[in-house]
Amino acid sequence: AEEVSTGEGRVFAAPSARRLARELGVDIASVEGSGPSGRVTERDVRQTAESAGTDDASGE
């Protein structure tokens, strides 16, 4: 996936979800979070990647 910058400001997502976002080329700031208070989960990241049609979105 293309390199995504980590950007500025707080992200409410676990480190594992943030890393997955980079792996899948997803800008985590654009992900709609489904966790408590809108926390972004790994599942949210995968779904965003899939709906954006990123090549390796189904990758483990």
Place this chain on the structure above:
Amino acid sequence: MVVGDISTGTDVLVIGAGPGGYVAAIRAGQLDLDVTLVEKDAYGGTCLNYGCIPSKAMITASDLAHEAGHAEEMGIYADPEVEMDEMVGWKDGVVDQLTGGVEKLAKANGVELMEGRAEFADEKKARIVHSGGGQGSETVEFEHAIVSTGSRPIQVPGFDFGDDPVLDSRQALALDEVPESLVIVGAGYIGMELAGVFAKLGTDVTVVEMLDSVLPGYEDDLARPVKKKAEELDIDFHFGEAASEWEESGDGITVRTEDEEGTVSEFGAEKVLVAVGREPVTDTLELDNAGVETDEDGFIPTDDRARTNVEHIHAIGDVAGEPMLAHVASKEGQVAAEVIAGEPSALDYQAVPAAVFTDPEIGTVGMTEAEAEEEGFEPVVGKFPFNASGRALTTGHADGFVRIVADEPSGFLLGAQIVGPEASELIAELGLAIEMGATLEDVAATIHTHPTLSEAVMEAAENALGHAIHTLNR
């Protein structure tokens, strides 16, 4: 050894073996990169040899000596004698064990170690200059380089670290005898940690600080318990004064200071320790030859992959800018190695914890209330005082508090400030909470062992939610 030039090649050349460089090298080795680590002085860098580790060892030992002599309240009567050379010897033993460990770990992870000073020849080549005459230099060609040359203490004009009674922190941590009296220039964390060490060992300590408080940069209420305890140890403070010069007088020295209006004060002492900050080391390695830029403060600017303006050259640790902390250096080192190995790593941490090992300790992570407001959050704050903590009272150290800053609408934790016993350890849980995107409710609902200091973390979260058990809720 052959005198003359030998040339070798490496995937990754790491320059400087402090907590930035040696961690980068080990991580690169784990990722099966061919890595060479060059160090001109001592494995472990400032942190293991002259900084973090020696200071914390001396803090432990001086605390024990002091506490043992001041525990009549607990029915303990003792009058400890301190042999400074033995204490320093013990500290050196700890350092040796750790630096020996670094060397072993580097080798075990396949890191090639080189002793000498590295300087760039061009973008893809460096010369390794060995100390001691007669030895030739080597040339190393690299695909990637990681600059981790660290920092050194800033010298104040008029106070040359080469002069005997003028000490930097490194020298202060290696004295043979407890000085009778000491002027410390600078009330930052290094100055304050060492002020505590010497005061507890019986030195008459005077601290001179240009700004108007101890630990400038920390919130007032965090610095206050540290100042209070220091004053109980008879440390003398002079704020708003800058050290201007020193001279020999009798069998000691006189240190002169000046305030803003030019009023001069004089302080007699045996020695003077200058601890006014640290500056990046960029003059040892011919950065220009590689085209690597520095900013106006001398630091090497980097991006979120720890890359300099030259894409295949990374910079990490103190030389790459604030915050100048060992664990930041190590994190940057890991990320640099992983980025070079093609992993999707980045410096994406949400908050950097930091500790000051004064008495009491301070631990902080993330935003203060004021910072949270500036960032556009609607902060709510929860606080728990250690004098309401059963565990704190049983340790005999109950000054200070835990404070948690959260965003009120979402409940997300944004930051925390702790001053008190084991603050350096307690901050870890809050660092994890922030990285995880935890809410106040998450922390409040987590069972914490009784009786522990960590219960104060839970109660501070409960307090922010309006239902702490062991303190009144506003």
Place this chain on the structure above:
Amino acid sequence: MVVGDISTGTDVLVIGAGPGGYVAAIRAGQLDLDVTLVEKDAYGGTCLNYGCIPSKAMITASDLAHEAGHAEEMGIYADPEVEMDEMVGWKDGVVDQLTGGVEKLAKANGVELMEGRAEFADEKKARIVHSGGGQGSETVEFEHAIVSTGSRPIQVPGFDFGDDPVLDSRQALALDEVPESLVIVGAGYIGMELAGVFAKLGTDVTVVEMLDSVLPGYEDDLARPVKKKAEELDIDFHFGEAASEWEESGDGITVRTEDEEGTVSEFGAEKVLVAVGREPVTDTLELDNAGVETDEDGFIPTDDRARTNVEHIHAIGDVAGEPMLAHVASKEGQVAAEVIAGEPSALDYQAVPAAVFTDPEIGTVGMTEAEAEEEGFEPVVGKFPFNASGRALTTGHADGFVRIVADEPSGFLLGAQIVGPEASELIAELGLAIEMGATLEDVAATIHTHPTLSEAVMEAAENALGHAIHTLNR
């Protein structure tokens, strides 16, 4: 006071003011329930008055006295004298401050305090029996009751706590003088904590344990460093022996034990401390009158809302079963109060942390590797030894390790075991991690302050992932 019967009404009657009951009462008060808390002895219960707090205070003080006298390695020479009555006096001061705090907090949260013993008259009514003759009893009608009557030490046949040389933990924590010699029956956590206290104060300690190890129930490798240190303190262990009787002999006593084959051994000592476990207190309150049932071990069974078989009567804390820990009592108390107030609370925690305050400390939370396997997980384990921790070495305490158990396929943390310095505090971060559903990667990626013991937590997670920096990865 009127002699005779007065009758009052309350929403919630809480019986027993230990860490279960007083927390339940305060929480109920915060939720605007009309709440009455009855205590027959002392606010704070076993924990604050005779258990957690006194033991931890004595551990701090005896540690300090011992360490100060054994720090030649650090260049510290001292020969501390201990005045036991002053040490115990200091401990009592800590207890008084905390129990006074409980009383104040209860009142500030609107809790009605009553001194006396509560016994059920029927399902909705209790009599409060005041101690001291002549005082009448009161009747309280309640909508809900919370039983938090705690536990008491189990008495071993032949060892009557009423006899002078036979001590329970409470009496052992209130001695005027350091006994010359002490036999401790039971190597569980209470026995081992107190063995350390007395050995460090100079008592000649012998520990007799029926089972075959110290701290039965804890994994071998956690108990081992505790046993090793205890042996360095010259504590004598006898396993597989049960105490059978004692008798006076000379100016001390002889304690007799028997092993499985009936072989008798004799140990001379000044006193004998019996610490073989605790049993629920259900005989003080006429449970039958309310129809509340107990199980074969005497505990009151409860559901995940802390309810007994009688829907409006809750039971919490030691009386409600294992694990008998103060923080579990408090959690159950909070949940009981919230359930009564109609909140959607439940005992839904994933893991209960626990600590043993021996030297070194033990901290555990969640599953061991074996338990994880039994539960059908595919556990992976990460470990980090404290002798590779810079901070541990600088504190002079580097025995032990941090171990993390996770599910390999998902990475989710399942449990952790720590033995070593500040294990009781370090376990907090791992408790939060488990409650949050954190993965190994989450813990490994979180920056931890250098130099701290908490770095060992991060490194153990990294080790499980195969890439710890400061230890070799298998």
